[in-house]
Amino acid sequence: MGYELFLAEVIRFYLGFILFAAAWGKSRTYAYFKQQLTESFRIPTVYSRMLASGILALEWALALIILTTGHQLAIIVAGGLFSLLSVVLLYRYLATGMIKCSCFGEKDRPVTDYDLLRNGLVIMAFMAFLCLDNPASEMALQWLFFSASLAVLLVLITINLSDIMLQLIDMAEGR
């Protein structure tokens, strides 16, 4: 079994779990997420309700499809959605310098540079997946297990990137 298949599976699990974490985090802080759409992203309350439930439903659906079937189309749609949200986030961040986003369920913490770096990394993973030609062969169960756990570890580091980086900086500066 080639490394390409393994890599593709790791990235597929990675993207699936990223979307899963995003959907999970937003569901956990749903009221806050909806409120921030209005406050930080200037979306009128009437639409933010619709938009919040729309984004949430789409994320849940995409996460489940990617994790179970790994359908190419689902990855493309998810990549598009994620890039779009990231561009909006980047635009609002540069425009106001102080926004809050419950992207992965983070509450009472403004968006930091590292959150944007995180989104950049995820977009790169989307692109990497689409660049790999996806061989349609099946992996043995132990491989599947291994790639999934590797992906979960990477997801955990990715979604907590801001906290980890700030902690590392504190350590380096001797606080």
Place this chain on the structure above:
Amino acid sequence: MVDATVLYIVLSILLFSLILNLMLTLNVMRTLRRLPIADALPLTPTPQTELPPVLATLLVSGEVTSFNAGEQPAVLVFLSSRCPKCQEKKAEVEALLPLATAAEVHLWLVSSETAWRTRRFLSSAVLQQHAVLISQENYKLLNPRQISPFYLFIDHDARVQAGGTLGDENWQSFCEQMMEIQQSAGALN
């Protein structure tokens, strides 16, 4: 030679323990932030006592200064790029700057973060002009609990008069005083 299957099972178990470790560590970190450990420390340096000379480097020019240079009273404001509230307080402090200058009070924005981070956080050139960098040791001396947004009032003899969180009673009366001084100066002109 171990079977490859066994190897991957072992690797998966290792990864899972790593995941668990990371999750628990992050959770401990967040719990620690909520705990009032820092409350045991005094909020400010001992009031009415003279501060030891603290060397501060001006952010813009790199000059080394001390807080009671010229024997003027000084207000030290501690903001951090890390705290969400500080972002909102920047405008308030910037509005106070001309008033403080008119009232012959030094206003310093004190930070122990790196120069580039402070510069990026303050963003406005006027605020950067008043920013000073001090060592971590001195920071703990002036702001024992390392909280922000925090302030200290120092009189012309470098004695600590008061300190607390930006927006508390003392701070508000200071702001009102500054306004009054400006108004009476305006009436004279």
